[in-house]
Amino acid sequence: MKAIVYHKYGTTEQLRIEDVDTTIPKENEIRIKIYAVSINDWDLGLLYGKPFANRLISGLFKPNKKILGSDISGVVDSVGSKVIKYKVGDKVYGDLSDKWGGFAEYVCTTVDKVHIMPEGIGFEEAAAIPQAAMLAVQGLIDEGKIQKGQKLLINGAGGGVGTYGVQIAKEYAMEVTGVDSGSKLQMLKNIDYDHVLDYNEVDFTELGELYDVILDTKINRPISKYLKCLKPGGAYIVVGGNNGKILKLFALSKWISKRSGKRIRIVMLKTNKDLPYINELFEAGKLQCIIDEHRFTLEETKEAMKFYESSTFHGKVVITVCNDVQKDQ
Secondary structure, eight states: OEEEEOSSSSSGGGOEEEEOOOOOOOTTEEEEEEEEEEOOHHHHHHHHTOSTHHHHHHOSSSOSOOSOOOEEEEEEEEEOTTOOSOOTTOEEEEEOTTTOOOSBSEEEEEGGGOEEOOTTOOHHHHHTSHHHHHHHHIIIIIITOOOTTOEEEEETTTBHHHHHHHHHHHTTTOEEEEEEOGGGHHHHHHTTOSEEEETTTOOGGGSOOOEEEEEESSOOSOHHHHHTTEEEEEEEEEOSSOHHHHHHHHHHHHHHHHHHSSEEEEOOOOTTTTHHHHHHHHHTTOOOOOBOSOOEEGGGHHHHHHHHHTTOOOBBOEEEOOTTHHHHO
């Protein structure tokens, strides 16, 4: 099978397309023919080997997980002898971020790592969901404890988490402000953000607005600036950003929360936990998947990663792996 492989840490130039042995499922695994895969921050972190914590996952001196890609969709094409949950031909999707292997034509995984795709969804849409949507749900509902009518600000609103986050917030009739670059503001308006701010033009922390919840995908300001934008008892929720800043905030979060009277939470992703909820929203017509108009094939994964690295994308960046993806949707 063809796969995108890297053998040492570095830039996107380390990525190569190679022919590797087609993976064979163990007795408790299924093999998936991958139709589409989306890119996440973690893919870049593992490619760079930075921060150092990523090397604890993938090898100190060279990567032992040589095929990146976690958020996949596809069709089950082989099942292990002990598998009863899925059968050949089932359309599935999920986040494989404990193992990766999504930048390839096939991948094997255990049955708990994927879910049946919702009715009416395409493979590219399904691949755009798992990690970003789970971070949005777990950040807003589990950690943010959002309630009807509250005010929410999403920093980094135009990426995957932000585009799902606003749709989840609207289920709670929240007033939502999105912060991102000017090139994304029209897209944010189109997906129902009430207010949009270009971070190049205005610093939202200096406007005097107060929010019940801030969902942050960037951590690009001092924590003191975020806290002054929160109402008493408000919640600052971190779902992404520089890992070094996240670790520092994690170490200080309880002390800062006690001193400020405001909740600080860092989302520890529970992969695939809320996919059934996302399925319900999609099948009820309450969720759309925002995918950047720039589309890529497996052979163009290096270019896709460079584009993702630029942070100019809208929503999710998706790679189409199977050439029959449109025909089979």
